[in-house]
Amino acid sequence: MAQAASGSLWWQHGIVYQVYPRSFQDTNGDGVGDLPGIHRRLDYLASLGVDAVWISPIYPSPMADFGYDVADYCDIDPLFGTLADFDALVAEAHARGLKVILDFVPNHTSDRHPWFLDSRSSRKSAKRDWYIWRDGKPDGAPPNNWISHFGGPAWTFDEATGQWYLHSFLRQQPDLNWRNADVRAAMYDALRFWLDRGVDGFRVDVIWLLIKDEALRDNPLNPTWQPPGAEIGKLIQFYNADRPEVHDVIAEMRAVLDEFNERVLIGEIYLPLERLVTYYGKELKGAQLPFNFQLLETAWNARAIAKAIEDYERLLPSGGWPNWVLGNHDRPRIAARVGERQARVAAMLLMTLRGTPTIYYGDEIGLSRVEIPPEAVQDPWGINEPDQGRDPSRTPMQWDGGPQAGFTSGKPWLPLSDDHAARNVAALEADAGSVLNLYRALIALRRAHLALSVGAFRLRAVDDDVLVYERSSGDERLVVALNLSSHDRPLPDALAGVSVLISTHGDRSGVRDGTPLRADEGLVLKP
Numbered sequence: 001m002a003q004a005a006s007g008s009l010w011w012q013h014g015i016v017y018q019v020y021p022r023s024f025q026d027t028n029g030d031g032v033g034d035l036p037g038i039h040r041r042l043d044y045l046a047s048l049g050v051d052a053v054w055i056s057p058i059y060p061s062p063m064a065d066f067g068y069d070v071a072d073y074c075d076i077d078p079l080f081g082t083l084a085d086f087d088a089l090v091a092e093a094h095a096r097g098l099k100v101i102l103d104f105v106p107n108h109t110s111d112r113h114p115w116f117l118d119s120r121s122s123r124k125s126a127k128r129d130w131y132i133w134r135d136g137k138p139d140g141a142p143p144n145n146w147i148s149h150f151g152g153p154a155w156t157f158d159e160a161t162g163q164w165y166l167h168s169f170l171r172q173q174p175d176l177n178w179r180n181a182d183v184r185a186a187m188y189d190a191l192r193f194w195l196d197r198g199v200d201g202f203r204v205d206v207i208w209l210l211i212k213d214e215a216l217r218d219n220p221l222n223p224t225w226q227p228p229g230a231e232i233g234k235l236i237q238f239y240n241a242d243r244p245e246v247h248d249v250i251a252e253m254r255a256v257l258d259e260f261n262e263r264v265l266i267g268e269i270y271l272p273l274e275r276l277v278t279y280y281g282k283e284l285k286g287a288q289l290p291f292n293f294q295l296l297e298t299a300w301n302a303r304a305i306a307k308a309i310e311d312y313e314r315l316l317p318s319g320g321w322p323n324w325v326l327g328n329h330d331r332p333r334i335a336a337r338v339g340e341r342q343a344r345v346a347a348m349l350l351m352t353l354r355g356t357p358t359i360y361y362g363d364e365i366g367l368s369r370v371e372i373p374p375e376a377v378q379d380p381w382g383i384n385e386p387d388q389g390r391d392p393s394r395t396p397m398q399w400d401g402g403p404q405a406g407f408t409s410g411k412p413w414l415p416l417s418d419d420h421a422a423r424n425v426a427a428l429e430a431d432a433g434s435v436l437n438l439y440r441a442l443i444a445l446r447r448a449h450l451a452l453s454v455g456a457f458r459l460r461a462v463d464d465d466v467l468v469y470e471r472s473s474g475d476e477r478l479v480v481a482l483n484l485s486s487h488d489r490p491l492p493d494a495l496a497g498v499s500v501l502i503s504t505h506g507d508r509s510g511v512r513d514g515t516p517l518r519a520d521e522g523l524v525l526k527p
């Protein structure tokens with residue numbers, strides 16, 4: 001549903017919902033979610049009120065990193081379905097006004113991708129230069145000191161051809177050489193393949209890593225690293241990341257999307273704000289939405305959040321559209337990080353900030369960390385470095401009170417939460433005060449008020465506990481007051497007695513009363 005009056009684009013006023021396809025809905029009893037499963041749940045997504053579904057990778061893959069190791073950029077893995085299933089999904093999503101965003105994984109392929117098989121077959125292979133091959137040091141050490149994001153060296157020696165190849169992640173994920181023009185052309189054709197099929201945009205995996213230092217210089221040591229930090233943190237990511245030339249590549253990708261109408265380029269970027277904002281690109285011809293991950297990292301208190309917002313608003317380039325992410329498949333879930341009560345405040349924050357929100361599936365039912373017994377660990381990073389395992393945030397969506405919460409008729413690939421008999425969509429829908437109904441109400445409110453979806457932002461007050469800000473558009477002005485603490489706090493004088501549009505506690509909508517902000521309460525107020 002376009003908000004005609006605002007003149008904004010769908011990816012500006014819209015809400016993005018991330019589906020981790022293995023965990024959304026299984027339809028064939030193999031315990032792994034699939035495309036027909038997403039199809040089956042489109043009505044749920046439409047009723048929730050989100051505008052776009054970003055689906056983590058569904059391409060043919062040996063699944064060494066659960067799809068982030070792609071063996072063919074132009075097909076669907078049989079585990080998830082077929083191209084016909086995909087086309088049906090896009091058509092049905094579009095019929096409901098939902099956009100479909102694919103995950104594009106350009107930094108690396110699977111080691112079983114035909115390009116890599118060819119590349120490693122001989123130093124003379126026409127595709128040798130499609131990947132990053134180098135001789136080792138004279139003493140037999142790898143070409144440089146780079147560390148894989150998942151631990152261990154970022155280089156693997158290939159006996160047959162006597163050289164090392166670079167892999168920023170698993171050794172089963174060799175890095176493509178984006179300095180090679182043929183690689184670029186092939187990857188842009190893969191984008192067109194999906195754009196032609198009606199895909200509305202891409203979330204581009206580790207876009208800030210695509211180009212490496214031409215001389216592959218050693219990274220500096222990070223003097224502040226301490227265990228149990230991930231091993232990658234031992235080095236400062238300087239020569240392998242955020243290189244100036246990456247912006248040329250991104251501009252080219254963007255130009256491919258711009259061959260089509262109203263498509264969106266979202267970049268996955270973990271960088272400090274000052275660097276992040278450069279990914280909007282020269283003349284805003286880079287990523288339209290460089291993912292803003294501050295809410296995943298900012299300390300959960302009013303002053304830190306206020307600072308994150310203000311810094312971001314200050315650093316955004318003129319015309320650059322903001323966005324906010326509260327969770328993803330790589331990070332602890334919000335409920336695990338801030339607790340169940342503050343997770344409701346977080347939901348209000350996400351839905352009332354200025355900028356496109358991204359919701360991670362399952363956060364709307366308050367899924368938290370699900371403990372994974374050691375023998376059930378799936379994530380390769382969690383196997384290499386147990387403290388870093390991402391499985392606890394990737395567990396199946398819980399739909400109803402039936403067996404396996406309606407996710408599968410078989411054995412789910414990761415366990416459900418212990419409380420799935422109560423924490424599921426059907427049960428929470430029937431409970432007016434549930435976190436799911438809070439999400440529904442907040443989304444509906446955002447959709448109903450231009451002030452929230454596209455309006456201006458102004459910080460009004462912040463102290464140790466309470467954050468107050470204003471959103472406005474035309475004559476409309478709404479105020480959001482969030483209590484980040486677990487004790488009652490008075491509302492600022494100016495707000496006493498104004499009418500409450502919605503409370504995170506779910507019990508005083510549409511009333512005008514003088515009650516203070518209760519513990520862990522957020523309010524949207526209409527002065």
Ligand code: TEU
Binds near residue numbers: 065069105169206329
């Ligand atoms: O993640 C990139 C990534 O770098 C994060 O896991 C990162 O290491 C950390 O969260 C921030 O420093 C992407 C995908 O989202 C992830 O699932 C893949 O495993 C990875 O790329 C490799 O494709």
Ligand code: CA
Binds near residue numbers: 028034
């Ligand atoms: Ca399945």
